[in-house]
Structure formats: C-alpha cells, structure tokens
Amino acid sequence: MKKKLKYLFLGLLSFVTYVVSEAATIEKELTYKKYTLTDSYKYGKATRSFQWEKISAHLDRLDSFQSHNVRFGSLKNYKNINGLPPVAKQIAMEKYSNGARPTVKDIYGHRRNQGIPLYVVGEMDRPERYAPDGSLVSIISRELEYYKVVVENIDGEWLIPARYVKEIEAKSFSKVVVVDRKNQNITTLEKVGDVWKVRSMNPASTGLDKPPYALPTPLGVFVIQSKKLKMEYLRDGSQTEIDGYAPYASRFSGGGYIHGVPVNLPRTEMIEYSQTLGTTPRSHMCVRNATSHAKYIYEWAEINKGLVIVIE
Template identity: 35%
Template sequence: MYKKITLALFVIMMIVLSSCAYRRNLPPDETPAPRQQSTPAEDVPKEDRLAKPQGEAVEENINGFNLEDDLRITENTQEEEENRISYLNQQQKTEVLQEIGSKKMNTVLQEYSTTLPETINDAIQYFQYDISFDYFLVTAEEGAEILENPAPDATVVAQVESLEKLSLLQRVEGEALEDSSIWYRVGFEDDNGVGEGYLHATTGVPRNFRFDRMEEAINQLRQQVAQGDLHFVSNYKNQNGAPPQKGDAAVDAYGYRVYHSAPAYQQADTNSEFRYIPDGMLVRIIEETEEFYHIDVPTFGGDYYIPKQYIDPDVTLSRLEHVVVVDRDQQNQASFELGEDELHLVSYTLSTTGIPGDFSFETTLGSYKVIEKRDRFEYLESGTQDIAGYAPFAVRFTGGAYIHGVPVAYEKEDGEKIDPGLIEYLHTIGTFPRSNMCVRNFTSHAEFLHNWINVENGAVIVIE
C-alpha cells in the first residue's frame, strides 16, 4: 500500500467578488503565517539591518503558509518515489489520444487536445518539467485510485497521491458516484510504461495552459506600447511617500494593497475619490499639471490623476521583448519572446501565487514592468525583523513581489545562520495559492527566467 500524504483536503470553492479579485478558501486545518507588518526600510533601526552583498535585499515574509508545511508535504510524497506515477509530456499525451478508442461505458463529453495556437511559435528552451498542456490535479486528501473504466467497481490500474498532476485526456460520463456521473480519463507513466484510466470528478480538478488568453493579454500590451512609451508607478516600500489610507484595511475593494502603492485620484485634487495603483503597474501619461500626471491605466480601463512623485518620467517601457504571463486561476505561467509580428513560447511551467486573506496578500492582476533582477533576496520572519531565509533567482515586478525559486529557510547552528543550499522542487507548486504576493517557481525555472529576461524591455502580466 502506498503511504498517504498527511495533507488536509484542499477546498477549491471560489467566491467571486464584485471586483477583479476573488478569494479561494483556505485548506482546512491550515493557517497562513501571520501577515508581516510592513515597515519602510528607512524606519528599521540601524542595529537591525545587516550588511548584504551587492544584489541582495530584505523583504517581508514571502510565504502565505509556513514553508515547513510545503517541505513536509514534499518529503512525504517523495518517500513513495519508487511507486510514484508521473504525468506525460505533450508529445506522449498526443500519442495516447490518437491511440485510445472507445471503451465500454465510455461516453465522451469533451476531449482535451489543447495545442499551441498557430500564432505562437514553439521556441521552448526550458525542459525540466515537460508537462502536457492539459492536466488533472488530484485534490483528494487520501489520493485516488485510477480505474480501468468509469465505474466505482472497475479494476484499479494505478494509485496516485494527493496534489499529483496527471495528463488530462477526456471528460466522460460513466456510472454515478456521490451523485455525479462525471469522470476524467487521464494518462500517466510508471515503471510499466505509459498507461491510462479514469478518475472520478470528486478526486480533483482539470487544469490547462490557456495560451489563447495569454496571447490576448500580450497583444493588448503590445498594442499599448505601439501607441507610445508606457511609464510605471514607482513606490517600492513607500520610498516616494506613503499613500493616504482608507480605514484600517491593508487592501482596497479591488484587492490592491496600500503599501507599495500610489493614490490614483478621480480628479486633479487630493480631496477627490481615489483608488490604489500598485508599484510597477504600467500606465500612460496623457498630460500633466503642476502637481499631477493625468494617466491612462490600461489594467483599470480608465484615467486618473497621480501625484508626480510616483512616476519617473525618464524611465519607460518603449519596446516589448520579453513577457511572462502568470495565470493565477490555473496556477501556471508561460514566458514569451516577441519579434516583429511574432510571438515565441520560450517556457511554460507550474507556479504558485499569493493567497488572499487576513494573513497574506494575493498576487494582483494587471500588467507590470519588470523592475529588477536579484540573484537572491532575504525575507523576514513574520512579525519580527529577524531574517528567516531567502528566495533565489528573483525577478521583481511589483512592490516586494517577485517571481522566484523555492524559498530556503536558514538553519541555526551555535546561534549562527547556516544556508542549507538551494531547493529545486516543492510538491505544492502548481496546486493552490500558498505564497504571499510572490510567484513561486521550481528553482531551475526561476534561474532560467532570471538569466533570460530583459529588464529594460520586459513585462509581467497576471491574468485570471
């Protein structure tokens, strides 16, 4: 028997807000790490600051849940390494789809055959996790049995652990189980080679790489850049002045946080209504007054007035070469290189975004400028000024939010912090939001992205 992962069942019910942001329920019995009370760097006592090598920074806690939970889940899963099954790559999945025929009791409702759109060229340079474009995320707490036919009493062909991803082939109608007759046909690979079978709809959720939506978002940004240079809001750690705050909430009605943001007024008057525009968000200057820039904010679909200290008029995005699109609904992402009237897919991978709630912040929607790259940055233990660990190969795009590799918690030995070394993989990546604003990648992909992306002509787009 397989050893089961002692992980509480993830609840995937989504509650849509009246704005662009929505909330996902937290997994039962799990609580995110307490939200770090943000403190501008200049307000941190000098004795609490540590000398850092060039290229490093210190951010608030980047983990929505305790990192130890992710490491425990990963370790428990890897203990069954000999028995684990894995997903198919895109080529294997396509071959299985071509070979499978109808089976008894198999009424196909949908075939999952996502391919790269003809308008996107295959120029993939990263192959570490070659997952198929359509896949199935197992969410059942105790894992699931893959059956030969879509029926509860069918023969078991394989067993899969919780949070595993399998290649998604078909959605079918079979025998009812728990008031549902929907099953998913999945493909996998194990020691016996390539196999396929059925999982009931209650055991997980379908996911895919939505290249069409990614392309649409890129083309919109491409058109905006073609109309003239774009600027971006600059208020990292409130370095250009803390914006006014409405009440005690850390975020506004749209999910954008107060810290790292600038006020966007309805009129050229600080007494008028305003909302927050986060650091890094791309905007266009329409005109200026003595105190304000009149700006168009493509992400918001409207124009606002922003005090001049929050935009550097000399720093622009005038040419779009590299774009990373993060899909926070599907928990995956893809990287693209733009040529003249061409779009090249450079990499696609699983990712984990920020979880919204009282203890952490979600990764906010919108188009952002790539602001800087860091080999690594350190993060604080929640509620303190103590360094807890670091994140490698980081690309910052808004406030203290980065695309980065697996976080590394420092170990302590005789009162000294010890770096245990890079961690490549977490089993929770590509499952549900678990970070605090940041976008977590496998470390090898974060390194690839860090080396590849052009800061001057790069952008990050977060879609739903």
Template identity: 30%
Template sequence: MKKSKLISLGIMILGLTFLSQPLHAVTKTLKEKYENVIPMSVHVNIMNNEAEPEYLNYVFIKSVDAPIRQDSSIYSKEIVRFPFNTKLKVLEKVESNKNEWYKVELKDKNGNRVEGYISAMLVTLRRFKFEEMNNKVHKLSQFLQSEAAKGKELVSINTYVPNPSNQNMSRIKDKYGVSADQNARASYNGETIFIPDRSLMSIESTSGNDVYVNTLSIAEKPLKVSKNAITRYPAVNANFRKAIVIDLENENQGIFQKNSEGQWELISYTLNKTGMESTLGFETPRGYFIVPVLKYEMGYRDEYNNAAGMAKYAIRFSGGGYIHGTPINFEENINRDFFLREKDGTLGTVEGTRKCIRNMESHIKFLFDWVTNGKVNRKSNEQRPDENVMVIVF
C-alpha cells in the same frame, strides 16, 4: 521519479488490475473535452523545458485521498486510490446523475494507458490557457504602441518602499480589491483607486503636481496621481520583446519572446505558486508591469521579524513581489534537495506565497539569465534587466 512512474508503481504495489468494462452502464453527458496540446494559433519555439509539467490539463486531489472508478458513478468499481495533491491527466468533464466527473488517464503496471473517472468534488482542475496568455501580450503591445503613436509618454509607477520587518502594512482596499500598501493612491471623480507598483501607463496630461494617466488594467481613465509616483526608469519601450505571463487561477505561466520577424513565440512554460492574503502577505496583484531589478538571492523574515531563509534568482515585478526560486528556510539547508522536491510538488495547485510568484529553481535560473541576457555585475547581488521585460498577471 516522474509522476507517471509513481502512479504506475502505486497501482503495481496494490496489485490491482483494470477491467475493460464497468459492471453497470452509466448514462453521462460530455461537458468539456481537454486537449493536451498547445493550440496552433500560438507560435512555439521552446528554449527551456527543464521545468515543463507532464500534463497541460490536469486535476489535483484536494481531499485526503480519492478513488478512481471505472465509470462516473459512486457505485462503479474502484480502480485505485491516490493521496492528496496527486496530479492526474484529465481528458474530459462529464455529467452523470446531476454530478460532475472528470475522465482521467492512468497507466497500469505494464505502462499501458487506462482511463477512469474521479468525482469533481474531490479535485480541482488546472490548465494552461496559452491563447489567452498570447492575447494578453498582444493587448499590452498594442496599447503601448497606440499610446506612443499619439505622442503620449510611457512611464510606470514607483511607490515601493522596502519593509523587511513587515511593519505598519496598510490593508485598506479599493473597489477592485487592490491594497494601499506598496501602491500608488490615485483618484477618479473623487473616488480612490490604488495603482499597483510598477504598473505600465501613459501620461494624458499634467497639472501642477498632478499627472493624469491611462492604465491598461484599470477601466477608469484618466486617473489623477501625484508626480512623485511616476518613474521613467526603466525607460518604457513600446516595442518590447520579452514578456512573462502569469495565470493566477491556474497557477501557471508562459514566457513569450518576439522573434526577428516581429512574431511572438512561446519559449517556455511551467507551474508556479502565487500570493494569498495572510498576516505577512498579500494576493499577487493583477495588471501589466515592468521589471526594474533582479537579485541573485532574496532573504525573507518570519512573523517574529527574524531572518528565516533565502530564495534564489528573484525578479521584481510589483512592490515587494518577486518571481523567484523555491524558498528554503535556514534549518532546511541540511536536507535542501528533499525540501525542494516537497515544495516543488505543490506548484500548480493552490496559492500560498506572501505576494511573490514561486518557480522551480531550474526554471527561474533560465528566466534570470534571459532577463539579464548574461550581462551581470558579479560584485553585486542586485542586477538590472538588459532590456524591457514585462510581467502580465491575470
């Protein structure tokens, strides 16, 4: 059942009615307005909409529950109350009596649109930054083409060693908060900087066993790194056509593809869940990456090193970080659809994976087929991209 129907049902069950005007007028100042449309500057050619969210701009309730009021005041009449994690379409942010409120849109029992207000202290805002996503793709394209035009070789980092037992993980971090684990140790004027695995870069020069590289995501240039950390597989094409862009702050993503006329188009977008620091996990790394491999199924282990469950359609982008479908523990398989719905409902809210980027299964299946272009080896769990697919995380 769609969220809008659930909201309408919740209002109907409570037998609540909406009043057109608050009892007391409240003075408020408009701080921001939110448009529920994709900007005209972003070219759109949607190829998959199975996992499209209902709203492009929304707030989700982060308290146990929260009231929607007729106006932006705690003294205004309560219209309805919603539980934790409910997503509500947001229209505006206003300030009233030095407090911030969000104007949200609901539907009454007859399906009519009704507006109300919710305190900003009880919710978190999420929105799609399509223009910024689009700009990131163009920025990477320009960097690779510019470096290639100067005669510099394009490569990526390859330092990942699988560690399924999660043993001896290095938590040392550089000034950017990037950990040593799974990444390449580089230096700049004697300072250690860690370059995330599968980061894209160009080679500035070579000296013995050292390579001096330029990366788009790190300001210091060139960085000195061991030759052993460099890979030429997959071969980097400056004229790549496919990119997956992840917004960590808003827990969502946009998929871009260059058309036959050389124009980048948004072909899909959806909500996701990203990594957080934990006993077994890391934050999802920021940067510009290239996809080296995919898996039909990706197993994972618990804190006791026991096989715990499986996630479908895993696309590796950095270290042990994959974009994959909703993970299901083995004991959850007996009621798989229920647990899929429960877990998918948390997408687009807060981080919570071990490093990976979680998608709904319907969307990750689309991505898997898009990355492989249908060219797969049915006898193998591991697959290779049909062409360069870049992953941008910001």
C-alpha cells in the same frame, strides 16, 4: 464577428499555433524545457490548463497599448516609499477571522498600502481608486506636480502625483511572463516579428491570502523593477531575524517577486524543485518556481524591459 479558435497540436515540444480572431498569435517554441506542463493536465480530480485564449487577448491588448503610445513608465510605492496614498472615494475594509488588522482596499480590490492614487482630472480632493506598485503606464503629459497617464490594465486617463511615476526608456516590450493564479502555472513568451513565441510552461505557486504575512499575488500588468540573486526574507512577526532566502528573485509589484524554491535557515544550498509547485497558493505574495526556471527568467527578462502579467 464571433471569435474562432484554430488549434493545432503537434506534440509537447513541437510547433503549436493558436490564432484567435482579433487576438495575438501564439506559437510554442520552448527554450526552457524542464518540468514542462502540457496545455491541459490533471490536478487531483480537476483539470487545469494554460488559458491561451485569455493570454492571447492580454497580449493583443499589450500590442495595441504599445502601438498607440511611445512614452512609458512604472508606478512606484514599494514599502510606501513615496507616501501612503490618501483614502480613496470608495473603499472596502477587508476583515480577517485570524484577528489581523483589516486591510483598506478600493472597490476594485486594490490595496491602499503600497498603492498609487489615481485622480480624475479636475477632481483632486481625493483619489478615485488605486493602482498597484509596479503597474505599467503610458505617459500622456507631465505637468509641474502631476503626470497624466493611462494604466495598461485600467481604463481611462488619470492624474498621478509625479513622485509615484518613474519614466523608463523602453519603447516596446517583447518579453512577458504570464502568471495564472487560478491554475497555478507560469509561462514566458517572447515577441518575434508578429508572433508571440512560448518559451516555457511550468508549475508555480502564487501568494496565499492569509494576512498579515501572506498576501495574494496582485492581478495586473507589471514592469520588472529590480533583481536579487538571493532575496532574504524575515521570520514571520520579526523585524530583524532572517529566516532564509529565495534565489534568483525578480521583483514586479510591492514585495512580490518571481523566485526559486525558498531556502530556510540553517540550510544554505539552493533547492532545485519542490513537489508543492503548481498545487495551491502558499507564498507571501511572491510567485515560486523551480529554481532553474527562476534563474532563466532572472537572466532573460531585463529590468524595466520585461513585463509580468498576472491573470485569474
């Protein structure tokens, strides 16, 4: 049956319902109302938008994922703390014109560095592919050295060495942040009954693919893993020199945080907004927001209970 989109628009902050056949129902009911974008808007000569149909499909998949599973976890290998994974069966070396060291990825584009190895059952010699740090998984079973899991955004059942998996107490996930790399925007949604309520619609800037220091924001479904009121960052190329901080930082994958406008030293006071938000990727994997919106997410989405979905 063909999908039918019923779209009703009653004003920027008014009640809006999107219904897609076999997809989640989304209604607009904002609780953060600063810098709010319209559903579609101009950027230069192009038109950008919130991809509600795609977001609805992701939320429907998440609802189905939750309904069929009761034991959840997140994948952990920030800064390779649990070990650089073995080389996958099929890899691609990404080379760069700026002379940066080539990056090892699997054929699906997931990086080996800070990645988690996914093994096919019965084929434990080498991993088939990688999953990004922070990915949401459902746990099927636990053996002595391995978990059998389903990764939310990767089809199939996989074995993962136990050191890479952290079980979490959440039984369901009602607060989701959706980051759109293509349109450089961000929205927050909260499940109320059977409906996903849109809580905010804002401009954002995602990661720039310019290694070795700037990396793209990874695609996937991630668990918010930690938070920092002020996330200090180093000067590019330095191992020790602090260059500034990003306020209200919520980490979801590797070194990727959702945070406010960066503050470069010697300045110390927070910056509320930047005109570069919502334009082009310019972060170091992170997702930049207006500082008050980053604070909203920081206080709204709990660690191990809030999710981040990154789409293209």
